[in-house]
Every structure is written in C-alpha cells, then in structure tokens.
Amino acid sequence: MSKKRERDEYLEQLWYMKEKEDDSIESLKSSMDINYDRDVIEELVFEDMVELKEGAKKITLTEKGEDYARQLIRAHRLAERLLNDVLGGDYESGACEFEHTVTPELVDSICILLGHPRTCPHGMPIPEGQCCRRSSRTAQSSVIPLVELAIGQSARVAYINCKSDQQLHKIDSLCIRPGAVVTLHQRYPTYVIECEGSNIAMDEEIVSNICVWRKPEQSQEDGKETLTEPGRKGRDRFRHRRAGRK
C-alpha cells in the first residue's frame, strides 16, 4: 500500500467516525485493525490534518483534514453510485481504489452525469461539491429525476436516493429498483407511476428521489434489452479485474 493510500484510508475512517460522532482513538485502532500504524497518525498531525486531544485519547480532523477527507468521501460515494447502480458492478472493490486516483474535476463530471445524487447506495450522504451548489446540468447529463419525465413517458431507473432503510425496502418491494422500467402517468394532484404492471400513487418527495436514464425507451421490450447491457458489461469487467488480481 502506498503512503498516500494509507494516509487517505485513515482520513476516510476519521470522516466515518465523525459522522457517527465518535472521536476516540480506540475506535480508530479497532477499525484499522492490524493495519494500525502509529507513525501515520504522527505524520498526519505534523501535516496539520488531525488533532490529538485529551492526552492522545481523542482524535479529530482539523479544518484542513476535513476538507481533504470530504473530497475523498465524495469521490468514493459517487463512485459507488456509478459502479453499483448505474453500471451494476461490484462496487466495493472498485470504489476503494477510485478515490485515490481521480482529480476533483473528474469527480464533478461524474456528479453532473449522475444528476447530483445526494446519497451513496448505503444511504450515506455524499458531500456536496461546487457543481451541486451551482446545480450544473450540462447537455450530457443522462440521469434525471423521475419527476422531469413527460406524462406517459417511460424510463429505466438508474438509482434511488433514499432517506431510510425502511423507505428503500418499501420501494424495493414494489419492484421499483435500478433497472426497472417505470412510466409516469400523472403529476397532479399527486404522482402516479406504473412499474411492473401495477400503479402506485406517491408523494413528489419520493418520486424526485427516483432517478432515471434520460433516454426514452421505445417500448418495454427494447428497454429490457438495452437495460441489461451496461450492467452486464460493468459486472464482467470487474469480475475480470478481480480475477486478474488474484
């Protein structure tokens, strides 16, 4: 493991801990497990990325460290979105390495492409980037919220932003999941969408969390053909990659 990667892993771990409002060095030790290395911490302190408190019992990110970690987390979670839902691949192995190699500009491009997703597939928030605040939408943006479809138009689900596990399961149990074809039937007084032969009425809030591929499907049959293609490709590529590593 390169020095940079090792440091990045620590900073990411500290971000996760911050999300859980945990700042004890013990937790950091236990989650890094055998990879725990005192030297890395000292190095990070020296670079003013982290701060040790209460006689080295507590550890927190400094402002500089936080900015740096935010970039990493953002890239990591966006990559998960891209690989998991959109390409249908095995995200963990890919995403882990992804954030250490990309530039912020590339991360923003992916974010725009995906229509500024707010959460990763696990439901954790994706930190906002410049592009989200400007809510940039270039012509190439191919994933849009379901609410933006025209009435009667069908599209394939790319991914779903969900506020809770419960909600995700509920939506999943109605077969609304990445890859499914949904049709928007009605917008007012409330949204009605069709998925797998059943009509479902729902709030705007939930519909806007469902993101779909922009390209309209000619018919359901054709939609299913193209639907599996990118996913399959993605999966195969990763299978191949993993095999190569072993």
Next chain:
Amino acid sequence: MSEKEKIQRADSGSSRSVKKIAIVGLPNTGKSQVFNNLTGEYTLVANYPLTTVEMKRTGCEINGEQYEVIDTPGLHCLYIHSEEELIVRDMIFKEAPDIIIQCIDANQLKQSLTLTADLLELGFPMVITLNAVDETARAGVWIDSNVLSGILDVPVVESVAVNGFGIKELKSVISRARRGRIALHYDEIVEDGISAIESELPAEMSFKRKVAILLLLADPFLVDYLREKYGQEMISRLQKEVGRLRGKFRGDFGLAINKKRSQWVAETAEKATKKQKMAPGKFSKAFGRLSRHPVFGIPILAFFLVTTFLLVTHVAGFLDKILSVVLLDPTVGYITRLLPSGFWNEFLVGDYGILTLGLFNAIVTILPILSVFFLMFGFLEDIGYIPNLCVLTKRIFARIGLTGKSIMPLVLGFGCKTMATLTTRGLQSRKEKFIAIYLIAFALPCSAQMGVDMAIFGRIGFKAFMIGYGSLVLIELCAGLVLNKIIKDEEKSDFIQELPAIRVPSPKAIATKTYYRLYWFLKEAIPIFLIAAAALFLLDKTGILDLTKMLMRPIVEDWLGLPRDILDVLILAIARHEAAAGLTLKMVDAGALNYVQCIVTVVITTMFVPCFANVVAMCKQLGIKTGLAMAFAINISAFFLAGILNWILVFTIGR
C-alpha cells in the same frame, strides 16, 4: 356498522392434531377470496388493499382432513413496513403453520416472488395459487405454472378466485404442499455474517437463518420482539456482533441481500412468463387513468354520486312503496281491527310502536335503501374505483395535516368507519393517527349512513343533497384545519399507495357481498331497532320523554331550529343511525320537517354519536380516555355546528 366484529370473530377449536393453513400474500391478491372459497365462510372482500386488517381463523374439512385456515392481512416481504404486516410475520414465526398458501396476483408476479423467496427461505411446506390468470391472459401475458412449479419445487395452481375457478385443484394439492427449493446464496462475506449471527442466537430458536438475515438488515420490529423474549443482554450481544459485521463489510448488507434476491426474482419471473408482442388495448386501464385525472376524475366521481343518488331515490322508493302495500298496510290494518285502541295497539303500531318504529322501520324503510346502495357500493369496490379517490383528494388532505399513510384509511371510512379506524393502527405519527381517527368518526358518512341520507334528500331534491353534503365536506375540512393547527407537528410519513387495477367485476361476487352485508344488517340491527323502539315507548309512557323534550327545547328548537320531536330521532341515533334515518324519512313524508330542517337533521345525525363499534375501535386505537373524550368532543361539535348551519340556511334561503 360493525362488520369488524364479524371479521374479528375468531373461533378456533385448535387442538394439536388439526393442521394449520395460513393464507398469505401481497395486499389485494385475493387471500380473503381464497379463504372464502376454501372454507365456505364469508369475509368481506373488495378490489383494494387493506380490506382485511385482522386475522381470521376458522376450521374446515378438506378432502376428509380437518384443517384450521387462517386469513391474513397483506404482507410484502418478511422485512416489515407496517403493523399489519408485523401481525402476519409474528403469526408465522410464533405459530409455525403446517402449510402456507401464497396468493399471487398473476399481474404482479415479480412483486409476489420477493415474498415467495422469503417464505421458501423459511422452509415451510407451501402451495402457490396464481390468481387472476384470466386478466393476464387478456393482457397477452402467459405465466407457465408448470415452469414456475418446477423452479420453486412447490405445487402451483392457476385460479380465478372471484369466480371460484381453481379451488378444486387447490384443495387437491394441499396435501402435496412441499418445502420447495431456492438457490439463494449470498456473497461469501454475507454468508459468513449470517452464520456468525446464527451461532449467537439461542439454540432452541427456529428460523435462525432468516432471523440472522433480518438482524443484518436492522429490522427494528424484530429487535423489540427478541428483547422481550430473550432479554436486553442477548440483544446487546447481537447488536454488537451486527455492528462489528457491518463495520467489517464496507458494503451494505441490505443492498447486497436485496440485490441477490431481486436477481433471483427477475430470473424466475422471466423463465415462467411469456409475452405476446401485441397487448390488446385495455379499456379498464384507460378508465383507471381517467378516474384519477384531476379534470376528468371529477365528472366521473360526480357521475357515480348522481347515479347512486338516483338509484337510491327511485328504485329504493319504489321497493319501499311495494313493501308498504303488501306488508306494512295489511299488517297495521289487521292489528288495528283486532285491537282497535288502547295500550297494545299503541305498543305494537302506535307512534313508538315496536312494529312500526322497530321491525317495519328496518324491513320496509331501511332494507330497500341499503339493498340498492350496497349493490352500487359493492360494484364501485369491486371495480377498484375507491382507492383512486386518494389520488384525487391528496392535496386537500395534505392541507389538513394528513400526508402519507393516513389518506387511505380516511377514504376507506366511506365504507365502514369502524374498519377504517382499525386501519389507522399502521400510522406511526401520533398526530396523523389522531386527526385521521377524529375525522373518520366526525362528519364522514359511512356507506349505510350515506345510503339513507341519500334516500332522505331524495324526498326533497338533489340541491338539498348538494347543500347537505357540501356542508359536511366543509365541516370536515375545517375540523381538519383546526386539528392540524392545534396539534404540534411531527415528521411526515411517506405516501406510497398501490392502486388496484380496474377490473371487470363479477356480478355473482357483488351479489354475494350485498347479500352478506344485508344479512349482517338484519341480524344485528333488528334486535337493536326493537329495543330502541321499546325504550322510546317506555320513555313516552312514563312522561320522561316529554320532560326531556321540554328541557332540551332551547337547544333543539331555538338553536337548531328543529321541531322538538326530532329528539326521538337523536335518541334512536344513539342506538343505530339507520333507525334514526328511518324515523326522519317518516317525518319528512308526514310533512313534519321543512326544507332547511331536513338538511339540518341529516347533517346532525351524520355527525352525532359515532356508532358503538366505532367508539370501541377509537378506544382501542387511542386508549379509553382519549377515545371517549374524542367521542364527547364530536357530539358537542355536532350540536354547535349544526346550529350554525341552521342559522346560515335560515338567513340565506329562509325557512
């Protein structure tokens, strides 16, 4: 109406030798219909979700063997979303039925297979009944039940439950129920996690694998259940283990597990389904879309309302006349000839006679109205029209603080208020639950009430119907606004409501349903009608009635602007709303009520005292104290608001 009691009445002479069959499936897949077909009993069925909110059990004989059959509310999968679903899962875990019949709506094969996967993982002997195959056939979809049966390794029977097709086949395969087979292996790391948790679970526990999976998915209800059963220490240990596993696995267990299952579902469904290239255009689909369209939906609703109104007014009026001529008049004449006057004449056929006000009120006046109304209402229920109303009314409900799950119960309130009150159990937000229960009990007419209201308005014209029901809607909205203001806000619940497909209803099913509703009405209401008439007679004879009328005069005559005899109606309303309406009809016919008085009477009797079963349901949901307080508040508001309406009407249209 207390159809609820009918549905709840659960008598099971369960001894160990009797095998248990549980009927489970997604909402609105025909479980209750299969239950009725199997057992020969009757539970209320309709084409929308939430028709069954409680378990129903009964014993029956199938192919010479005794079984106990359990009908259940809808279940999506074993990861729980609502309280109804929780009851079903608890039943499955605790009672471990010997056989599970899963109802699958052939239109929604994929959605159902998710549940199938869960049930197969539990390892119960199963039979699958593939329902509504006539509809998929018409839509150009063909599901090969043999292929499905081959993949799952359990018997699959095709059926059209509403018509009773396929029930013989179902009975014949019940003894061949099998554990089935499912090739669902998760990734290594997930499997390791599952076995790690399994090993922590108590040895005697059943369904360890599924429990472990649900714990990994952080099922909140399951944790509570286990805490109750095995204590906090056990839970802390498990949660620590789950936490450790979650930390170790950088992915999300929920996603990993769901994804594997979805793949299995998609593959299985694809293998079993064949589609024609061209699906015939469907009138019913278009109708469904129109009926919830913001512009076209309203004329459709108005059409149904007016049709029902006209049918109730004219057809029921006609039946009423016939019954009067052949039944009422000859009997009264005969009794009067036999007992020209005196106590017995008055007791039987006087103003408060047990026959005139009791028996004939129920049979001659109310029964024709309810027959016509229930036929129409059953038709609307079975084509699946009613849930579409929750789309039309969504915005209005949002204004009064009802955002998500509480809309459907309110819409169901037009059927039976008691059942609707029970469906609020699934609401997590206390505020929404409170508002929903209040509004259901308040100015919302239940189906029987609406039927008789229409008959009363039918005597004085459609305009009165618009004024009366318009006022009720207005009152209901104001009550909602006020409650929404005074109760503090909580987190909004999500609104995700499946809408049933519009179906061509089976006349036989509607006839059966109407028959049972009328049968329940007669069986339940006639004794109450008789007792109420006798009580009024007694009050009248002892002079208490006159005294009360005199005391209530300022309220009844001055505030409400009604004749003092309306107190009889209000007293009857305490017993049964239909009885009160019957008497009102009689007063209208006798010319005792003018136009405005007629409207005010209908409005006050619709709001005044929610029926007994409804009050019981309110107490059950909110606690006795709150429930009774709410009933009291409703009565006070009923008098207050009806008075205001009276004065507005007097000043606008005059007496």
